[in-house]
Amino acid sequence: MTGYEFFPIRELSTYQTKWTIKGRVTSKAPLRTFKQRNGSGQGKVFHVELLDVEGGEIRASFFNDAAEKHFELMEVGKCFTLSKGQVKLANRQFNACKHRYELVFDKASQVDQVADDGKIDAVKFTVVELRSVQGKALPCSVDVCGIVTAFDKAFAFTSKDGKDLVKRTLTLADDSGISMQVTIWGDRAKKDDSEFQGHPVVVMKGVTVKEWQGGLSGSLMESGSLAFNPEMPEAQKVKAWWTQGGHAQNLTLISQTTGGAGARIAGKLMDVLEMKQKSEQLLNEQEMYSAYCRLASVQLRKRDDIQPLYYNACLEPKEGNGLPCNRRVDDSSFCAVCNKVVKAAPRLNLRCRFEDATGNFWVTTFHQAAEKVLGMTAQEVADIENNQGREAVEAKMKSCYYARIVQVQLRAKPDSYNGEQRTNVSCTSAQPINRREHGRFMLKEIEDMLAKAVC
Numbered sequence: 270m271t272g273y274e275f276f277p278i279r280e281l282s283t284y285q286t287k288w289t290i291k292g293r294v295t296s297k298a299p300l301r302t303f304k305q306r307n308g309s310g311q312g313k314v315f316h317v318e319l320l321d322v323e324g325g326e327i328r329a330s331f332f333n334d335a336a337e338k339h340f341e342l343m344e345v346g347k348c349f350t351l352s353k354g355q356v357k358l359a360n361r362q363f364n365a366c367k368h369r370y371e372l373v374f375d376k377a378s379q380v381d382q383v384a385d386d387g388k389i390d391a392v393k394f395t396v397v398e399l400r401s402v403q404g405k406a407l408p409c410s411v412d413v414c415g416i417v418t419a420f421d422k423a424f425a426f427t428s429k430d431g432k433d434l435v436k437r438t439l440t441l442a443d444d445s446g447i448s449m450q451v452t453i454w455g456d457r458a459k460k461d462d463s464e465f466q467g468h469p470v471v472v473m474k475g476v477t478v479k480e481w482q483g484g485l486s487g488s489l490m491e492s493g494s495l496a497f498n499p500e501m502p503e504a505q506k507v508k509a510w511w512t513q514g515g516h517a518q519n520l521t522l523i524s525q526t527t528g529g530a531g532a533r534i535a536g537k538l539m540d541v542l543e544m545k546q547k548s549e550q551l552l553n554e555q556e557m558y559s560a561y562c563r564l565a566s567v568q569l570r571k572r573d574d575i576q577p578l579y580y581n582a583c584l585e586p587k588e589g590n591g592l593p594c595n596r597r598v599d600d601s602s603f604c605a606v607c608n609k610v611v612k613a614a615p616r617l618n619l620r621c622r623f624e625d626a627t628g629n630f631w632v633t634t635f636h637q638a639a640e641k642v643l644g645m646t647a648q649e650v651a652d653i654e655n656n657q658g659r660e661a662v663e664a665k666m667k668s669c670y671y672a673r674i675v676q677v678q679l680r681a682k683p684d685s686y687n688g689e690q691r692t693n694v695s696c697t698s699a700q701p702i703n704r705r706e707h708g709r710f711m712l713k714e715i716e717d718m719l720a721k722a723v724c
Contacts, residue, residue, distance in 0.1 A: 275290055276289060277323050278319065278326065278327050281356055281372070282369070283357065283358075283370065289350055291351075291386070291633060293343065293349075293386070293391070295317075295393070296318045296347050296474075296494055296560065298316050298317070299491075300313060300315045301314060302718070307379060309452065312352070313332070314330060314331065314333075315331055316331070317494065318492060319349075320392070321389060326366055326393060327372060328359065331357050335374045335376055342379070342380070343367040347373060347385070348389060350374040350379075352379045353377065355373040356372060356425075358371075358390040359371040361567050365475050376640065388520060390493050393474075394412045394414070394472060394501065396413060396472065397411050398445040399441070400445035400447045401445075402447075402449065403485065409478050410478070411487075412474045413443070413473050413476055414470065414471070414472040415442050415443040416442050416443070416515070417440070417441060418440045418468065420437065420438070420465040420519070422462065423435055423458045424458075435454065438453075439452075441473075442520050444506060447521050448520045449485060449487055451476055453489045457495055468571060470511075472499050472503065472610055474495075475492060475493025475494065476488065477489075481524070485523045508588065514681050537559070542627035558678075558681065561681065561702065563624055563674055564621060564623060564631055565605055565623060565670060567666050569666065577618075578617065578654070580646030581597065581614065582594075582597060583595060583596045583611045583613055584611060584613060598611060614715055615651040616636045616652065617634075617647045620634070621634040624671075632695060633695045635724065636700050638677070641699040641701065642677075643666070643670075645669075649664060650665075653672055673702075676700050676702055676704045677698070679696055
């Protein structure tokens with residue numbers, strides 16, 4: 270055992286066949302199912318990351334019988350001895366651990382919980398400056414430590430494969446004068462907004478950095494770690510920089526927001542006229558567009574009938590994913606889906622007219638996008654209407670007309686109405702532009718047009 274009671278994790282390789290390691294579980298992924306390649310049914314798998322007394326880290330995956338046997342046992346923070354596993358080259362597509370190899374355990378493996386070893390750290394961070402991230406080959410995985418300079422609200426959505434997901438985008442900055450956006454997911458994203466207020470220091474382990482629209486964007490991996498205001502030298506250094514003048518420093522954002530602070534606007538960028546022409550020609554599949562425009566008006570009345578601006582939605586968490594139900598409740602806050610009186614909150618649902626130099630269009634704009642467009646929360650709209658009356662809230666709405674440029678994300682999909690084919694266009698996301706970045710974007714457009722004119 271190389272003079273060491275247990276085999277060092279950092280020395281594991283395919284050349285060793287008999288070894289026993291001792292490590293602390295520093296992170297653990299959920300148990301998931303997958304289709305067996307031989308078509309014999311579904312398999313099960315989960316993975317953990319292990320850290321030993323010498324600071325060696327490695328990822329270990331448990332399949333099928335081993336997954337069922339050890340999933341409940343292997344809790345984050347506890348120590349284990351492990352042997353009789355397979356060592357193989359790490360798959361960088363799924364494994365961000367720095368070790369060249371990874372471990373696979375099946376039903377023949379030996380896993381035993383042992384007493385806590387105080388000599389093994391709870392987690393190991395290898396923090397890099399945000400400035401150095403720019404020089405790395407992408408995609409890459411890094412540990413970062415920075416100040417939360419800005420954050421978006423948690424955003425719940427359904428992925429293309431039908432999974433309910435929650436994400437939140439943070440903007441981090443460190444003493445290198447660089448800031449970058451990092452997306453966090455699941456329970457981390459669901460943390461109360463107060464956790465991110467006041468510019469806390471955060472350290473993240475396992476941030477995957479990729480190129481996105483010409484900039485760099487980070488995403489905290491499921492198996493990664495997140496800690497607020499940690500007691501570590503890097504955190505103290507960043508905090509001192511921020512309080513001693515960093516907060517007033519002009520930071521360089523290396524993430525491309527396409528005109529928005531923290532935006533994630535997808536879809537081909539085009540003007541309003543082009544968007545309308547494209548959507549009218551839509552045949553079978555839905556398409557995503559984005560456009561820079563201004564809010565021209567909100568439908569406040571329809572045939573002299575006052576249009577509701579919001580509805581009260583159920584906040585009861587759904588079984589399985591913990592996401593809010595979001596179904597409409599009645600005046601007594603009774604939700605027909607949950608079959609009980611629930612806690613509720615207002616959700617905006619507006620019919621908005623957007624406009625640019627080429628034209629305008631009406632589109633249904635849902636809650637989060639509507640809040641961004643108005644610069645008001647649904648609760649603020651409801652409070653104004655309830656406390657000051659309908660006229661006051663309409664006046665507030667009208668004060669938003671043409672007030673600022675926003676980038677909107679539009680989803681166009683084929684639909685039918687009374688047996689006739691038509692295209693249904695809805696606004697799925699919106700973000701006010703960052704004037705400085707939008708100015709650079711327009712200058713680039715001008716340069717491209719001049720270059721074409723010269724040619």
